[in-house]
Amino acid sequence: MSIRVGQLIGMVIIASGLFFSPATGIAADFSNILNKIKLPPGFKISIFAEVPKARSLVVGAPLNTVFVGSRHGTLHTLRDTNRDGVADEVKLRSKGLNVPNGVAFQDGILYVAEMDKVSSSPIPAEFDTSLPVPLIPIKADLPNKFLHGWRYMKFGPDRKLYVSIGTPYNIGMPEGLEGSIFRMDANGKNIETVAKGVRNSVGFDFHPKTGDLFFTDNGADGMGDDIPPDEFNHVTKAGQHFGYPYMGGKSVKLPTNKNENKNKKIGKAPAGIVAPVIEFQAHSANLGVHFYRGRQFPAKYKNDAFVAQHGSWNRSSPVGYQIMRIRFNDKGEAVGKEVFANGWLKNGTANGRPVDIAELGDGSLLVSDDFANVVYRISYGK
Secondary structure, three states, X not given: OOOOHHHHHHHHHHHHOXXXXXXXXXXXXXXXXXXXXXXXXXXXXXXXXXXXXXXXEEEOOOOOOEEEOOOOOOEEEEEOOOOOOOOOEEEEEEOOOOOOOEEEEEOOEEEEEOOOOEEEOOOOOOOOOOOOOOOEEEEOOOXXXXXXXXXXXXXXXXXXXXXXXXXXOOOOOOOOOOOEEEEEOOOOOOOEEEEEOOOOOOOEEEOOOOOOEEEEEOOOOOOOOOOOOEEEEEEOOOOEEOOOOOEEOOOEEOOHHHOOOOOOOOOOXXXXXXXXXXXXXOOOOEEEEEEOOOOOOOHHHOOOEEEXXXXXXXXXXXXXXXXXXXXXXXXXXXXEEEEEEXXXXXXXXXXXXXXXXXXXXXXXXXXXXXXXXXXXXXXXXX
């Protein structure tokens, strides 16, 4: 039996209770946040849009429609139609989804990662934002466990869709796809594990020159304020192991005797564990990653990576709540890190939590914040 797209849209509206919000302006005054943010000279930050619980971002082409995932069942789209740096169209495209944190975009088609599946839209989602976003699963057997169950995904330069699967433990032996980043064709076929030994990656991107995958990984909780480090990792060949549940950071041994997975023992560590290229402060919760490809920022930022630190929740003194810059050399190697934007945390109190980073066509950066419920825009110059 064949179903036309129009029939399918109607079915999805009825089944999922989809609805749309009208275009909205920025109603609240966010100066109490913006005035605290410190950036390098010449940069400025503003509010691009108000979006409830904004998480992962992806920018569609050619219209620069921004798709925003969440951990609260909703999917939004944003548009700046007059190109003034503020979204004049904010629409709720879907609700009632199963934690649609991950969003990706290729060839005009939107892909959404929920906890238990990855789906694609059968119609172009960018051009007519008055239409709903019907979703057809392309892989529907992901581990449906809430702890670290919010998916992150992105298309690579090989046109394959990369998806991260966290482990539902502090220390525990992963099962199946848990603790990995895998890739597949855009139709969900030809699945291949790219990285193993990953506790919980909620951000990755591909170096613009080398095409290599770099990803963040959040270390185990419950081991104290300062261990193990969060990680920034470099994949040089498919199937590499990045340490979990044996190692955290470059040198911290994890307490494997505290295995929380009673169904599977932690055996001997595999040979050839790959150490991170950059270590971050423990519990700083490094999430979204974006390599800068544009021309608006000064040339020295080209091909460097920006990392959103969501901030700690279980540390005696809070850390994170900022954006880091990872410096790269001409060979595509990470050579250092520095703070790019901070001020969301002051005197132990946070007023924002950066989540993900994306780039608009004009070279400015968008940053989602699921605490302040906004998407910021960081620009350079006038």
